[in-house]
Amino acid sequence: xxxxxxxxxxxxxxxEISASKKSSIEKHLSECKICSEKMNNMKSLSVNAKQAIGSxxxxxxxxxxxxxxxxxxxxxxxxxxxxxxxxxxxxFFIFIFxxxxxxxxxxxxxxxxxxxxxxxxxxxxxxxNFAIEINDGKGNNTIIYLE
Amino acid sequence: MNRFENIxxxxxxxIFNVVQKIIGNTEDASDIVQETFxxxxxxxxxxxxxxxxxxxxxxxxxxxxxDYLKKQNRNGNIEQAKNIATEEHSFETTEQQKIVQQALxxxxxxxxxxxxxxxxxxxxxxMAEISGIKFTSIGKTLARTLKKLGNELKKLNxxxx
Numbered sequence: 001x002x003x004x005x006x007x008x009x010x011x012x013x014x015x016e017i018s019a020s021k022k023s024s025i026e027k028h029l030s031e032c033k034i035c036s037e038k039m040n041n042m043k044s045l046s047v048n049a050k051q052a053i054g055s056x057x058x059x060x061x062x063x064x065x066x067x068x069x070x071x072x073x074x075x076x077x078x079x080x081x082x083x084x085x086x087x088x089x090x091x092f093f094i095f096i097f098x099x100x101x102x103x104x105x106x107x108x109x110x111x112x113x114x115x116x117x118x119x120x121x122x123x124x125x126x127x128x129n130f131a132i133e134i135n136d137g138k139g140n141n142t143i144i145y146l147e
Numbered sequence: 148m149n150r151f152e153n154i155x156x157x158x159x160x161x162i163f164n165v166v167q168k169i170i171g172n173t174e175d176a177s178d179i180v181q182e183t184f185x186x187x188x189x190x191x192x193x194x195x196x197x198x199x200x201x202x203x204x205x206x207x208x209x210x211x212x213x214d215y216l217k218k219q220n221r222n223g224n225i226e227q228a229k230n231i232a233t234e235e236h237s238f239e240t241t242e243q244q245k246i247v248q249q250a251l252x253x254x255x256x257x258x259x260x261x262x263x264x265x266x267x268x269x270x271x272x273x274m275a276e277i278s279g280i281k282f283t284s285i286g287k288t289l290a291r292t293l294k295k296l297g298n299e300l301k302k303l304n305x306x307x308x
Binding site: 006007008009010011014016042044045046048049050052053054055056057058061063064066067068070071074 | 151152155156159160163164167168173177181184185188189243244247248250251262263265266268270271285286287289290291293294296297300305307
């Protein structure tokens, strides 16, 4: 058997190991001086640590009366927060909905450029007779003449 | 006496000691323990099923203690926390106890929690459930934590047997 890991030794010390594994560990410990020494050190460390931390226990603790009103107030406070958040969400959604309804309707206009008569390239732009035809998408055409 | 009052009386001292050992401060420990029992009270009011109240209390109290320590660290109050641990005890402390608190302060919140739960004599399964550390990692983490704690205690000349 290979030397035992710290994790396995710790589990062995704390009796958190299966019976079959325990016997093979014990066999190895009886044969390996290094592991046996390591196990003894870790065991003493565990005992010392438990004792040291245990020494911080306070024995004369007075149990205070439980503050029921504080517990109930806290519960009410949580309810209040939940209700407030719900109301805020509802207002927010209403706002979005109403805001969308009030949006102005957008209509599509298309401008079709058509030359009604031929332009005279020798004349300035202001002297050309151009017409702009506006189609509002519903079949209504408006023609604006540019002079 | 109702169920809550029974649980409160039976477990208050136990939970208080665990919390004060983790955070190293008795005054804030009182607040954390009160908050823990408020959470239990509210859970019982809502008819939440709690089969093992002690484990449940341990878990809530430990989580709140870890949050407290992390908040202290975030706010850069480590030195302040150390001072509280060593000087401002409302209960009398011996030199040896101060050394243990100082050594514990050197551990990470999760390591400290594990060390404290171990000293309470809990099983690996219970420690895993309360601390949130994987059951399979408990042995390894514990061995490493105890070694670290042992080294700190030695540095501070704690009398080991």
